[in-house]
Amino acid sequence: MRNSVGHIVPGEHEQAEIWIKYISELFDDARSEAPQITEDEENLGLEILQSEVEVALKKAPTRKAPGPDDIISKPLKLLNKDNIKKLSLIYNRIYSSGIVSEEWLQSKFILIPKKKTKIKSYGDFGLISLMSYLLKIFLQIILRRIQIKCEEMISREQFGFRPGMGTRKALYYAQLLLQKCCKFGKPVYVVCFIGYKKDFNRLKHEKLI
Structure with missing residues (x-):
């Protein structure tokens, strides 16, 4: 494996440090500060319904690799009404507060070669980011709401x-x-x-x- 200037990096520790630097630069995006969440209930929107959680769980793919928490979607699809209700309460706390668990924000990166030829540098790999399925379900619910709004305005x-x-x-x-x-x-x-x-x-x- 070679670094950005073409030098061979022999040790695993050195390679790990270069990977950290490479990924940090790849996802670097300095943005303005996120807007503060107000306590005005009228601006929070409708709470997440249990039926929305059920639909998102039903549509979740089953043959996907888990995130850092090692939770796969198949057991989540088997949740009963009571457990789905509890999950809905957790999602509504996140939705109303804007605070997501730090564990859910962690991702696991998988390297996939871009070319069939011999890999020479770090740029020859594609990265897949695996996140928590519980977070994926929540994001699918939010995405569905956004899609409905967008479809009303898109030509x-x-x-x-x-x-x-x-x-x-x-x-x-x-x-x-x-x-x-x-x-x-x-x-x-x-x-x-x-x-x-x-x-x-x-x-x-x-x-x-």
């Missing part, structure tokens, strides 16, 4: 990250439109697609918005 021309509205379909429509314009001699305007490097890791979301 039909928006493609990507929407069910049945992938970018592949948009590219097909764009190609079809270009062919029609060329056939009938109509002016064509170039569309530029920007690919951000490691968009979910390094992209400054505040600047993008």
Whole structure:
């Protein structure tokens, strides 16, 4: 394994230190301070319903690796009504306070080679972050609420990250439109697609918005 300047790193301890530095730089994102949670109950939104937890548990995939707490989704799917109610109470405490357990915020990184050729540097690996399934269920509930709100405001021309509205379909429509314009001699305007490097890791979301 080689470091960023191409030197071979022989020892496991030295490699571990370089991995820590590499991941820290990869996920470095200095953002403004999070807004303070007010005690105004009108701004907190509806509490998380037990039915929402049940739906999220039902839709949780079963063949996924666990996070640092080693809890897999299969036993969670077997929770009875009483235990789901208790889990709902925990989620509502997090939802109303904005405070998440430190254990839930820990992740386990798995290395996956990007190339079939011989690995030479740390950049040749892709990283998968495994988080707690209990946190995943909570985030799925919040995500579902956000999706419902977004769908009310997003236009039909928006493609990507929407069910049945992938970018592949948009590219097909764009190609079809270009062919029609060329056939009938109509002016064509170039569309530029920007690919951000490691968009979910390094992209400054505040600047993008």
